[in-house]
Amino acid sequence: MMDALGLRLPIFQAPMAGVSTPQLAAAVSNAGGLGAIGVGATDAAGSAEMIAETRAATDGPFNVNVFSHETPQPDPEAEQAWLDLLHPLFAEFDAAPPARLRTIYRSFDDDPDLLALLIETRPAVVSFHFGLPGAQAVRALRDAGITLLATATNTDEGRRIKAAGLHGIVAQGIEAGGHRGVFDCRAPDPQLGTLALTRLLTAELDMPVVAAGGIMDGAGIAAALRLGAVAAQLGTAFIDCPESAADAAYRAALHGPGGYRTRLTSVISGRPARALENRFTAEDSVARHGTPPAYPIAYDAGKALNAAAKAAGEHGFGAQWAGQGAPLARTLPAAELVATLARELEAHR
Missing domain, CATH: 3.20.20.70 (Aldolase class I)
Structure with missing residues (x-):
């Protein structure tokens, strides 16, 4: 090859x-x-x-x-439950979750x-x-x-x-x-x-x-x-x-302490993915009490939350994907x- x-x-x-x-x-x-x-x-x-x-x-x-x-097969009930679970995080940044979730990628x-x-x-x-x-x-x-x-x-x-x-x-x-x-x-x-x-x-x-x-x-x-x-x-x-x-926040996080503590999580997108430890990956209430909708429907919520957080100056809700070798x-x-x-x-x- x-x-x-x-x-x-x-x-x-x-x-x-x-x-x-x-x-x-x-x-x-x-x-x-x-x-x-x-x-x-x-x-x-x-x-x-x-x-x-x-x-x-x-x-x-x-x-x-x-x-x-x-x-993905839409499941309005599961999607609403996920949005309800994320609502306090959106509220932290004076924002509301999307009214409904979309299949953002074909x-x-x-x-x-x-x-x-x-x-x-x-x-x-x-x-x-x-x-x-x-x-x-x-x-x-x-x-x-x-x-x-x-x-x-x-x-x-x-x-x-x-x-x-x-x-x-x-x-x-x-x-x-x-x-x-x-x-x-x-x-x-x-x-x-x-x-x-x-x-x-x-x-x-x-x-x-x-x-x-x-x-x-x-x-x-x-x-x-x-x-x-x-x-x-x-x-x-x-x-x-x-x-x-x-972006600059992602690059800074790559060289920060989160690089030594990457996590495999489904809460950001609905599929398991390894990311730098940040606010989203460490959100235990989300990880413990809810099951995200199917990928990429769940990712619509994750992206909306990241946008709301970034607008308020918080960069810890991005999809900062990285492997276990990040410190190198x-x-x-x-x-x-x-x-x-x-x-x-x-x-x-």
């Missing part, structure tokens, strides 16, 4: 929807790695703009990541326009998070010459990715920042670590595996390669690059960070 993509370095930048930008993706690709943009939080028109902007800034391959989550499976766009623009790589698309979509993307990857958090998901005919697996360990890529949030999660999951998948499945989760430097990349991975995917390492879309984050331009990672990797081979 690495040779087919023409990559000089086994370094993938995680897509990080909302944080990754075309500028970040292009800088990583130009430096010899695989840059990525996450388009799961936008529509086909927004995706087209991001792809065009990335392509204008690099001749190298890049990854376009989409969300293949199960279509699944790739429900967006034929996005599929048509990917077939037309043919990015080098398309990757799937939260599950797999239907066989017809996989076949169409493969026929377009696109390399296809999907996230697995356990061996069963890895087997399903192979059976679906994709080209590779992103092995996401429990250490990873952002949303867990679990196919079914209702199923038991073995919460495998990156190294164990990578080794299990490389030992069992005869296909390329990209290790992801908690990897922040060349030593971590080297460890993943020794376990059989073809590359390592890093996300948190790139948050404080100037090319990322992270560096403040470097993306190209310089990739070059540093390459030197560290060479030193640890």
Whole structure:
């Protein structure tokens, strides 16, 4: 896969929807790695703009990541109960919760326009998070010459990715920042670590595996390669690059005490995701007494609460996703960070 993509370095930048930008993706690709943009939080028109902007800034391959989550089923009663539970937090900032919650992101499976766009623009790589698309979509993307990857958090998901005919697996360990890529949030999660999951998948499945989760430097990349991975995917390492879309509060929190106490929580979006410890993740009354609606319906409430808090000068309700390696984050331009990672990797081979 690495040779087919023409990559000089086994370094993938995680897509990080909302944080990754075309500028970040292009800088990583130009430096010899695989840059990525996450388009799961936008529509086909927004995706087209991001792809065009990335392509204008690099001749190298890049990854376009989409969300293949199960279509959420509205549940007005559960949604109202969740809004009622959040009401005191909104009131703290002299704001009211939304009157109702919306499905703010469409699944790739429900967006034929996005599929048509990917077939037309043919990015080098398309990757799937939260599950797999239907066989017809996989076949169409493969026929377009696109390399296809999907996230697995356990061996069963890895087997399903192979059976679906994709080209590779992103092995996401429990250490990873952002949303867990679990196919079914209702199923038991073995919460495998990156190294164990990578080794299990490389030992069992005869296909390329990209290790992801908690990897922040060349030593971590080297460890993943020794376990059989073809590359390592890093996300948190790139948050404080100037090319990322992270705001100042997010960057400051990354280097603060919350970086040592990341939490896996569903209260922000409705799906389990690892974030820096902040006001929202530490809101015990929400975590103990309520169950959020389905993703991404719950995220509508989370985003509204964050907007209300920020307007009042409180930045502790943001989706400040980060992995367990957060304290190792560096403040470097993306190209310089990739070059540093390459030197560290060479030193640890």
